[in-house]
Amino acid sequence: VILLTIFILKISKCLTRKFGICASISTGTQQQHGNxxxxxxxxxxxxxxxxxxxxxxxxxxxxxxxxxxxxxxxxxxxxxxxxxxxxxxxxxxxxxxxxxxxxxxxxxxxxxxxxxxxxxxxxxxxVTYLVPWCQIGKPPKKGTYELVTFQMKPGGPSVWGPSFEAAVNTHANAGYATLIGIFHSEYGFLNQVHALWQYESPDNRATGRHRIHEDARVVAAVRQSVSYLMSQENKLLIPTSFSPLK
Structure with a gap:
């Protein structure tokens, strides 16, 4: 086992030096339930x-x-x-x-x-799972929603989780929006993370965005997480009359 490990490490170093290839095994908090x-x-x-x-x-x-x-x-x-x-x-x-x-x-x-x-x-x-550090939020009143989809670099929550969690929590704790949930993809487009937020109105969201760009706490947290980001898509959502989330 020791010889095999040394061999693998040598091959990894050679690939890295010659081709710029670097692979790693990541560990961290995983999905703890079947939901x-x-x-x-x-x-x-x-x-x-x-x-x-x-x-x-x-x-x-x-x-x-x-x-x-x-x-x-x-x-x-x-x-x-x-x-x-x-x-x-x-x-x-x-x-x-x-x-x-x-x-x-x-x-x-x-x-x-x-x-x-x-x-x-x-x-x-x-198919998506809630990230391990998030639970479904309950909006205090009716409003509009924003679904933000992030295409992340491969690795999963165990890789980008800590930085992304810090950015999300800083955003949520600043009171600019109500966090409903953070979901990562399991089937479909892989390495995607969806953030579902609720705002009082689209104008309220626009005002909050302007304030965020001037909030040093949020800017610093986001700066740490964008190194794992490849692209982003935003959608403004209006709940239907029969939607449980209003």
């Missing part, structure tokens, strides 16, 4: 958006009878004619059972799926 959150984004045909929301509002109870809906939003800025929703599952077995039950539910299929699918252009889903 996960499925992110779903539907792109709706522009002429069908109103009909889609009306149909979903009238029939969403058939879907929520099977598993927990965390929130359902329309995308106001950052993806026109899109809806975004988050579903919570206790396990992959539970998700499979829910999908089977829905496929056999004639009322759900007849009243909703058969009428909804022709309204869509495309669908995208991914």
């Amino acid at each position: 996960f959150y499925e992110f779903r984004t539907y792109s709706v045909k522009p002429a069908k958006m109103t009909d889609f929301i009306k149909l979903t509002t009238e029939n969403i109870h058939l879907r929520t009878a099977h598993s927990e809906l965390l929130g359902y939003w329309t995308v106001e800025i950052g993806g026109l004619n899109q809806v975004f929703h988050i579903w919570k599952y206790d396990s992959y077995a539970q998700r499979a059972a829910v999908r089977t039950a829905l496929a056999q539910n004639q009322e759900w299929q007849g009243k909703y799926i058969s009428r909804m699918l022709p309204m869509l252009d495309k669908q995208h889903n991914e």
